[in-house]
Amino acid sequence: MNRLNNFSDAGPEPVFLSIGGIGLEIRSHSANLLKAVANHYAAFSGQTLDSIQITIHWKKPDHEVEPFWPVVEFLGPDILFTASGCRGTYAISQGTAELFLEVQDPFERLEYFLRLIVGFGAFDKGGFLFHGAGIDHKGHGVIFFGPSGSGKTTVSRFSINDKVLNDDLVLLFPSETGWTIHSTPFWNPTQVKPFPTSVPLHGMFRLIQARQVYCEKPGKGAALAEITSNIPVLCTDPQRGDELMNRAARILEQVPLYRLHFLKDDTFWQAVDATLEIDHG
Secondary structure (H helix, E strand, O other): OOOOOOOOOOOOOOEEEEEOOEEEEEEEOOHHHHHHHHHHOHHHEOOOOOOEEEEEEEEOOOOOOOOOOOEEEEEOOEEEEEEOOEEEEEEOOOOEEEEEEEOOOOHHHHHHHHHHHHHHHHHHOOOEEEEEEEEEEOOEEEEEEOOOOOOHHHHHHOOOOOEEEEOOEEEEEEOOOOEEEEOOOOOOOOOOOOOOOEEEEEEEEEEEEOOOOEEEOOOHHHHHHHHHOOOOOHHHOOOOHHHHHHHHHHHHHHOOEEEEEEOOOOOHHHHHHHHHOOOOO
16 A cells, blocks of 8 residues: 655654653655654654654665565664665664655565664553553553464454453553553554553453453463564563563563453453453442
């Protein structure tokens, strides 16, 4: 889907986003691109102190570009992102990033780059990006997670009376009383549109499609593996791996984690409410 078709080329202005308190200042020579970015992420528009400055260079190629297969390299504290038609760097210590794009529609690669920046930005603030669906259920933050196809979007669509922070990627940050889920703007039209908010985290559920609905408690080692395997990119960084494990262990000390066997209907909420002792009133 090309998100640039409906935008005229006018004077460029930077786009400011605030994602879980992480500020992004996005600049480009292309006003067309910046307008598309501002439109797509409009619900997360906002300025914060110490924003990460991102410069995007984009031009359309005169040849076909190969499919998108991203590669992330760790260069000391910084990162290098490469793929067909793009190359990006994020100098974390300086709070600056630069992305060069040579593709027809830059959004897939641009959004992947923004996810990387937000993920590393969250780590520097004591949290991390998590591959899961975050839902504000009666004031209780619940995360449903698992690999692609496990049912994150499905359970989100069956949560019609709740706020879906995001059905694929959320931010987790420690708080004075535990952990908090923050929404992110990373989605596509096949998913549930994210609601920009935050909510205290009360429970985490690893999704397993089954023929009956019930929750079970995994062992501590299995639970730790479940969490770390759903932390994008950072779990492969040798410099941040130990601290990431420590944070995952701290979550398990403060937030219960279960395996949720569920059907493709809303009956899973009964099991979740009973397990977390959430009042139905």
